[in-house]
Amino acid sequence: MKNILNRIGLFGVAALTLTSCLDEDPLFDPDKTTGIIELVEQAPLVSVGSIYPLNKLTFESVPSDVIEVIVQYSGAYDAPEDIEVTVEVSPSDLPAYNEDQGLSGGDEYVMLDSDSYSLPGGGNSVTVTIPKGEKRVVINVDVIPENFGFDANYALPLKISSASSGVVSGNFSHMIYAVIPNNQWAGDYDHTYSGSLGSGTNTVHMSTIGEFRTTSNLIGVYSNQTIIEIDPVNNYASVISVSGLGNATNYPENYWDPATKTIHVKYDVGSRTMTETYVKK
Template structure:
């Protein structure tokens, strides 16, 4: 038998010996000795050391809005008995988050939410829902607030060092908030007649952002025919009467802007569409707008 044939015959035996040797020398971890950890899980760990966060945005409602996060029991086996978990709103967590991220989120006022300081993970379960109620009608829509939560006790179980706290970033918006396609016609009158350069039917493809001022008022933008921004009407906004869906248009920067008489400016909740007509200025330099805004999405 040649040397090559001898080597080929021995090779499978040598590989098997190496595999068995490696398997025998590798110590399998004993997960039964891992201490249970209680945590506030998020999709991914913040890598900058400032603490984990989640963002939530709510529509402004008269009744409190229910929201929940999970409290998790992380262990090889389910908990053999009930685990009581204590949580607290922790300003130190928020301070660290703001310093690390260069942010300045204010603490959500206590009147704007309600929560329990404790929750129980029943025996045999790994996670439970921790509910928070937000009083969205009280939250200022012009700001984003923070609600920093921290696990302070877990009935003897270890509180996670990476997932033991969570900063919720809270914002509110009204039900009209979103991006809308805008179609319509704008007239720009002057002493010499209508301006056909800036006036006329709006170019296709335009959109406008309808934002949130209050539960019923929203800012939006108007354009000239060519899609350029219309000047002289800073602070343009609309207000919806929730009982009738009638819409009033006004401008904080132009007191002459008003609803055009004879036109039913309104909101159609079924199609999420605004039908608007408004004008401003004094003759002969008047401006007249007839718009249709159709909800497109956020």
């Protein structure tokens, strides 16, 4: 599955309401603007205001997949001419990002192993062309998700090093692609719940956040994130915490049934008690 979430209108020219005397030149003239050359994020950015934007992309454990790196000409118009853009791997972005975000130890992002990805042509940089009259070109970076591990936070940092025309973006000339292998519990579930927050059924999506942990919306209704961990030795399922409510206390009957791919949990969090069953689709 190609990991791409198309962004609509990133850095589209903002509509400005300007007041001036009729005999003055307008403060903003789209005919005189120069297009911005940038990389487009593929998923909601992890943190706002960081030194570089970071995307988290999840992958199934398969022999091959791609990261679609989108290079965009942003402006009022399409590219006025063929624009050559060079994108290169930028390893120094990772320690800079870690320092900016105060990450250390196991929380730091580290460089994806070179045998787990390949730019077109096999080098550390690639030059592509945004054709005249268009706005985008896509670079397919081949990756090998079955090589991804849970032992570190692996990422591929890229940057635009040059463009033959336009202005290279000051905010989105760099992009960090954090790659996360899906664990076996990630996916969609038929969900039944009862307890202090009511009862019902719905569909819940669980996302990988570690080798044995997933996160999902509280009872599939609220935006609070429920972290569930499965013990691989005895299949005990425990709710670690619910964001905004604190750590959870679990009941002994909790378990993961690998035969039916079902998670059974009962837990207390704050003053609430919930019983939930998740059946993987």
